[in-house]
Amino acid sequence: MHKILVIGALGQLGSELIEALRRLHGEDNVVASDLREPTIKNGLFEQLNVLDKQALEAIVNKYGVTRIYHLAAILSAKGESDPKFAWDLNMNSLINVLEIAKEKKLDRIYWPSSIAVFGPNTPRENTPQHTIMDPNTIYGISKLAGERWCEYYHEKYGVDVRSLRYPGLIGYKAKPGGGTTDYAVDIYYKALEEKRYTCFLKANSYLPMMYMEDAVSATIELMQAEEHSVKIRSSYNVGALSFSPKDIAESINRHIPGFQIDYDPDFRQAIADSWPSSIDDSAARNDWGWQHSFDLDKMTKTILQGLKSQVTI
């Protein structure tokens, strides 16, 4: 029986991952935690600043935590407004978690990386697992350094830490927290509310993306994989979709005729231009059997149906 702590549980990913983990391991075995207070009291919750190592350790002791999913981070676009703070949070939080894992011999740690570890000199199409990595956002720099820390703790101290380089994650159950791929979430809200959307990226900006349900499955499958099949301890490339703002607008148009998109690129365009447009995730598929199940149209249909029940049009 595992006791699980999810840090950053109220975020876009955490709010969906926590539901899946509770279904799998039982309500009483999964503790949610976040810097923010929960809006709805639901299940075990602890308010935690993950930069406070003593507070983190107290929660691990209180519940006898054996596995940690550490999701708290400042994302790419938001990180550029205060790079020093983004570095402090993204790095020191990870080191706190890895240190506690080492000291308390925790069973497994999950920490997400991102396509932001790649940079302007990385091959953009079908980006390989091992390639040039020269990120030029503070977020990407912190994720690349984090990958090195994870591999280091695995090799030097035997910490069983596992990681995925997520593409842009698209869900509708929680609002995104300041990423460059957030347009692909916002567009669905605006399509239902106003039948139009002004996109901060250009029409043909292709980026790797993934529907949240697939991201949750990938995370859980990696964490359940046998130790010997997890061969990469920095972070695995995982892919699913690759689309542009024009493609997603066309997909929405098939459900909401008359939906209009226009384009007003801002500083996030340069970030998008430095990232891959598609990902080679063959290592994840070969090592632990990764498969995605949502294509663009299935994702659009699912999100619009889900949002209709929660957005007042």
Ligand code: NAD
């Ligand atoms: P998010 O911004 O929606 O959620 C992050 C959560 O962390 C928030 O609820 C926030 O309150 C919490 N948090 C912030 N500072 C904290 C602190 N000091 N202590 C405790 N909690 C704190 O982010 P997300 O989209 O859910 O992303 C989760 C993880 O996945 C991040 O590590 C992110 O880098 C990674 N990731 C996300 C995407 C994406 O498209 N969403 C893509 C690649 C990687």
Ligand code: SER
């Ligand atoms: N989707 C994330 C972002 O845009 C990538 O990690 O920041």
